[in-house]
Amino acid sequence: MPEEEFGYITHFNVSLTSLTTTSSDVSGTSENFVKGSVPVILDSGTTYTYLPRSVTAPLFARLNAVDKSQSSTSVVYVDCSLRETDPNLFIEYQFGGPSGPTVKVSIADIIFDDVQRLVDSGSLSPPKLPFPMDSICSLGVMTSSSGDVHLLGDTFLRSAYVVYDLSNDQVALAQSFMNSTRTNIIEIPRNASGVPLATGQPEVLPTGVPVAKKNNGGERLAIGMGMGGFLGVVGVVAAMVMC
Numbered sequence: 159m160p161e162e163e164f165g166y167i168t169h170f171n172v173s174l175t176s177l178t179t180t181s182s183d184v185s186g187t188s189e190n191f192v193k194g195s196v197p198v199i200l201d202s203g204t205t206y207t208y209l210p211r212s213v214t215a216p217l218f219a220r221l222n223a224v225d226k227s228q229s230s231t232s233v234v235y236v237d238c239s240l241r242e243t244d245p246n247l248f249i250e251y252q253f254g255g256p257s258g259p260t261v262k263v264s265i266a267d268i269i270f271d272d273v274q275r276l277v278d279s280g281s282l283s284p285p286k287l288p289f290p291m292d293s294i295c296s297l298g299v300m301t302s303s304s305g306d307v308h309l310l311g312d313t314f315l316r317s318a319y320v321v322y323d324l325s326n327d328q329v330a331l332a333q334s335f336m337n338s339t340r341t342n343i344i345e346i347p348r349n350a351s352g353v354p355l356a357t358g359q360p361e362v363l364p365t366g367v368p369v370a371k372k373n374n375g376g377e378r379l380a381i382g383m384g385m386g387g388f389l390g391v392v393g394v395v396a397a398m399v400m401c
Contacts, residue, residue: 170200170322170329172310176252177213179220180262184244191216196308200320200329204311207268208302217249217299221265224287227300231282233273234297237289241266249299251314259331263317268298321346323353 174196179188191213198209209217218225223236240247248262273294276282284294298313321330323346330353344354 174198181247198308201309207299207314208309214301236297238293238295261318268313269295
């Protein structure tokens with residue numbers, strides 16, 4: 159979005175329209191924890207992901223996690239054994255509506271073995287928890303403070319393939335594949351009108367959020383600031399636009 163004083167882009171907002179947990183082994187697919195849509199910022203300078211309480215409360219209940227992110231310790235406690243008891247459990251993020259791209263984040267990748275070390279050093283004293291004291295880990299998703307912006311940090315971004323097209327003020331998102339054995343690098347030409355292969359269709363965004371919408375020909379994304387406008391995405395990428 160444009161920085162008000164200088165007029166240039168300082169961060170990238172995308173519209174999070176769905177967040178669910180999915181598991182092929184144990185727990186199945188949850189309900190959508192996002193009601194409507196939530197503007198979130200892609201922030202590679204932030205380690206964790208910060209979401210509103212309306213999203214994290216049902217998510218943490220699903221994971222049997224204990225939220226102390228607003229306390230002085232700033233920890234969300236989770237049972238370390240969840241990585242073994244439900245190994246194919248993912249948090250699935252979707253952007254721009256039901257036709258938008260999804261990015262799946264493995265729960266195993268965002269459960270951290272850092273709590274016990276802090277307990278042993280006397281730096282942390284966990285509250286009473288619904289899982290054994292020798293199986294306490296922290297979760298890489300936290301609750302945003304009231305009034306704060308919501309951030310998708312490294313615990314989200316390392317599962318996403320993100321292309322920033324600064325010439326056209328667009329972002330393209332897709333699932334990352336860390337262990338791919340082939341490459342398919344597509345150059346973005348200097349004067350390109352957008353990210354190659356990025357296509358879109360309209361979805362409702364909150365009032366005042368920057369949007370992308372189709373032009374009259376319906377073939378390309380037109381850039382604009384909308385008041386209750388549209389963000390369009392289909393296929394493997396999503397275009398998120400700042401003006």
